[in-house]
Amino acid sequence: MNLSKKSTAVLSAVVGAAVLATSALADALIGSGYYSLKQAIKTTSATLINETDNFTVSGKIVMKVDGKEIFVSEGTMKYDIAGGQYVEESTTTEMDETSESYIYNGPDLYIHKDSRGNNYATTRVKGSEEKLIEDFFQREDVQDAEKIVDAFVGSMQDLIQTDENDGKKLYIGNLTDTSVPPLVNALSSFFLKYAALSEYTAENYGVPHPKANIYVQDVSGKAVENSGGILESLILSAAFVGDDKDGNSHTYSVEISANVTSINATAVEPISTEGLKIQAAAENRLSLGKKYEGLYKSEVVGETADGFVKLGEQFFEITSVDGATVTGRYYEIYNPEYLTGDGKSFTFTTIQNHDDWNRISFEYADENGDSKKGEFFYYDAANIQLHLYAQNNAYGRADQIVRTFSDSNFARVFE
Amino acid sequence: MNKLKAVYLNEVYKISKKKKITVAAVLSVVAVAVAAVAVYLVNNFSGIRVTGSSELSILVLQVMSYTLIPLFVTFVAVDMFGGEFSDVTMKITLTAPATRLKIYLGKILAIASFIAANLLAIMVLSLIASFFVGIGMPNVVRIFFAYVLAFFPLLIYAMTVVLISNLIRGTTGAFMVSILVFLLFIGAGILFPQIKSFLFTASFDWYRLVLGSFINVGKLLRVFMILAGYAVMLFGCGFYLFEKRDL
Incomplete structure (x- = not known):
C-alpha cells in the first residue's frame, strides 16, 4: 500500500499524538514520589486528628559539627483526642547541659515543668475552649504556601523514589551537592551562616563558625507509610560544608526523625499533683479577669x-x-x-x-x-x-x- | 542521502551567515561570564557557594535553557521558514533537486545543529569559567549528560516554532505567537501542575534527573516517550503544512 506524502504526514501526526497522549497520561497517573509523599503527610494529619481517639508522636533532632553532637532534643507527645488532653515530655542537651520539660494539658488541669528550674507550676482551668490540635493543612495560608513550594520544588520532585514492601510504602529521596538547585543551596547556606549557626551561636556552642565556601553537601530523607495511609516514621538529614575563619573545612549536619506509634492504644495520664502548688485560675486562664x-x-x-x-x-x-x-x-x-x-x-x-x-x-x-x-x-x-x-x-x-x-x-x- | 546532506549543509551555511548567530555567540559568552562573576562575588563577599560544590555549568544551563537559547532558536526557526516565505527565497531553496520532505528535514536538522552547537559552546565556556571561579573540579561526564538531555526539549520547542511559522504568514506574527506559546506552556505548568506531563516545557529541566545519586529511570523513559511523541507529531503536522503551502 502506497501512501501519499500528505497521508504519511497526517498518519505520523496521529501516531505521534497517540504516543504523546499515552506517555503523558501514564506519567500523570504514576505521578511523582513527591506528590505521593505530600498526600501521605496530609492523610496522616487528617486521620490522626479526625479519625483516631489517641496516638503517640515521638521525635528527635540532632545537630552535629564534624560528627560531634552539639545539640540533641528528643521528646514524646501523647495525644488523647477523645479525652481532650495531651502530655509532652522532652529532653534537650546542649553545650553538655541537659534539661527536661514536661507539659500536661487537659480540660481541667494544666501542669508545666520549667525546662531549667525543675519547678512545677500547675493551674486549674475551667473548661478551656482551645482545640487540642488542629489540622495544619486545612489552613488557608498553608494551602497557599503549598502551591509556592510545589513550584519551587520543580523537577526535584522526581528525585523521590517509592517502593512497596509488606503492604508498606517506602519513600526515599537523596539530593547530592550537584542536584541541589542553586537557589535552594544559596538560601539554606545563608540560613546556616546567619541564623542556625551565627557567629554568636557558634561561639556559645564552642564550635567553628562557617564563614566561607558554604554549600549543601547532601540532603536525604526516608519515610514509611503503613497500609492505613499513615506515615509511621520519617527521617531527614542534611549536611553542609563550610570553611571557618582560618580556612579549615568543617561539616555541619542536622538529623530529624519522627515516629507515630500506639494509634488508639495511647493512655494519657497526668503526673500526680501531690506536693505541688496548685494555683487556681479565677475564671479562665485565657480571659480578662x-x-x-x-x-x-x-x-x-x-x-x-x-x-x-x-x-x-x-x-x-x-x-x-x-x-x-x-x-x-x-x-x-x-x-x-x-x-x-x-x-x-x-x-x-x-x-x-x-x-x-x-x-x-x-x-x-x-x-x-x-x-x-x-x-x-x-x-x-x-x-x-x-x-x-x-x-x-x-x-x-x-x-x-x-x-x-x-x-x-x-x-x-x-x- | 546525498541530497539530504546537500540540503542540510546549505541550511547550515545560511544559518552561519546570519548576524543573529554572532549576537547569540556574544550573548552566550557574556551570560557565562556574568554567571561566573556573580558566583565568584557571592562566594567572596558572603561566603556562600551559590552553585553548590562545583557545577557552574548546570547553573548556566538552567538559566540559558529558559531564556537565550529559546529566544535564538525562535529567531533562527522563524527565519528559516516564515522569513524565506516572506522574502520569496524559499522559491530558490525549493528549486534545488531535492524533495520537499528532504528540504524540510534538512532545515530541521540544521536547527538541531544550531541548538547542539549553542549548548556545546555554553558547556565548554562554563567549564572553562569553573576553573577561573575556583570552585573545584567539575563533574564533566555528568554535565555532558545534562547538556545532552537539555537538547531534546529545546528541539521540540524549535519544531513547535517551525509549525507556527508554517501556519502564520509573516515573521513578526510567527515570532510573537511562538514566544507567547512558550510562556503559556510554562505558565500552565506552574498554575496547573496536574497537566505538566502533557507540556514539553515541563521537561526543560529533566536533565536534573541524572544529577542526583538516584536516577529515576522510569521517569526518564516516560519523559523521553513524551518528547518522542511530540517530535513525531510536530514533524508530521509541520511537514503537512510545509508541503501544501503555496509560494
Missing part, C-alpha cells in the same frame, strides 16, 4: 523649640468585667494652654473571645456617630495597649508645638 477593672492612662507629649511639654492625657477605663461581657470607656483631657477643642470620648460594651488570647476587640461610635473598630491587649503587669482604628487627631496643635507624641501604651492608675 475582674482584676483588670480600673483606670489606665497614657500621656500626650508635645515638642516645642525649647523642649517637651505635657499636652494632655488619654484615659482608658475598664469599668466592668462580668464573665465574658466587658464594658469600658475612653476619654481625653487636654491642657488648655496648648490644645483647643473637645477631646475624643466614647464608651463600649463587648464580648471577649477566649480564642483571642490577651486581645479584646470592640466597636465604638466616634464624634460623628460613625461606628469604628478598636482593640486592646492586656498584659501581666497591669498594662494595656490600645489601638483605635481610623483614629482622628483630637489634639489640635498650638502654634508653638512642633510635634505631638502619643503612644498606645496605657499604664494602670493606682491612686
